[in-house]
Amino acid sequence: MVAISKPPIELFFSKPCKQTNNNNNPLNFPTIPLIDLSKSDSKHLLVKACQEFGFFKVINHGVPMQFINKLESEATKFFSSPLSLKQKAGPPNPFGYGNRRLGQNGDFGWVEYLLLNAKLESDHKNPTFSVFEENPGNFQCIVNDYVTAVKKMACEILELLADEMGLESRNVFSKLLMDEQSDSVFRVNYYPPCPELQEYEMKGKKLIGFGEHTDPQIISVLRSNNTSGLEISLRDGSWMSVPPDSSSFFVNVGDSLQVMTNGRFKSVKHRVVANSSKSRLSMIYFGGPPLSEKIAPLDSLMVGEEASLYKEFTWFEYRKSAVNSRLSDNRLRLFEKITTS
Secondary structure (H helix, E strand, C coil): CCCCCCCCHHHHECCCCCECCCCCCCCCCCCCCEEECCCCCHHHHHHHHHHHCCEEEEECCCCCHHHHHHHHHHHHHHHCCCHHHHHHHCCCCCCEEEEEEECCCCEEEEEEEEEEECCHHHCCCCHHHHCCCCCHHHHHHHHHHHHHHHHHHHHHHHHHHHHHHCCCCCCCCHHHHHCCCECCEEEEEEECCCCCHHHHHCCCCCEEEEEEECCCCCEEEEEECCCCCEEEECCCCCEEECCCCCCCEEEEECHHHHHHCCCCCCCCCEEEECCCCCCEEEEEEEECCECCCEECCCHHHCCCCCCCCECCEEHHHHHHHHHCCCCCCCHHHHHECCCCC
């Protein structure tokens, strides 16, 4: 295994930036849309949240807490293991254990992670499972239970969106996740505490755990422990901290869904900042289409003389473009149509 030198800690800090503060003006402070999936008005609220925020929180989601707690416990054990053991599960190629380095284009973050194929039955050779020497199959089953339940919830959300938008088929989005060739991935991120952080915070800087980016897939479903850190970018360019809630899930619109809705839904830019004293653990399911799937605005949404904002592309083409870009790049810009007036 090739040893990679650690980048200097200064590389992980952001420059001072505009931050939304609910203490200064609570009446104008935006709140994260909260959607109860058991309520009849959830369809309308989901569409509204995707249009205005591209991000929302769901409760009564149907994912058993025992699945969540088991996976969090196993993941915590893994990240608490000696580095020499964790490195046996890496480096990611594309799946496995990673530390600090995010991709191959110069992005770094104060984070360790596990990246897994969401189709675990086809991922049995992943070196990650072999490090669970006591019972590698047990960890695989725990991950599979969790991913299966979260995928079901993601498909339910996508079908509710299609219903409310009056699309020709309620599974127009969800069938892409259900397809046997779906290119979906599952990621567990661990942000260790950083005692040196307080010194930098006094200078208005933040320790970046995972740099600002949008998610390229259709939909992302995130659950974290009760440590804060997730922030979303608002339309005025300020960053808003998302209060943690370990019993709920947070959902992002992905770039692909933005394209399929011809820009009606917004793929929100987000990031994670680390903590000086507490660790943060998050688990994210990224629901993606098959590699050969053509991504373009849906014909049934193009009303009147509405023009397509995007060129058609395959998911393979977009994923390749994303892999070759920096985290903060506007990946969709290459696929936008140039409008002439």
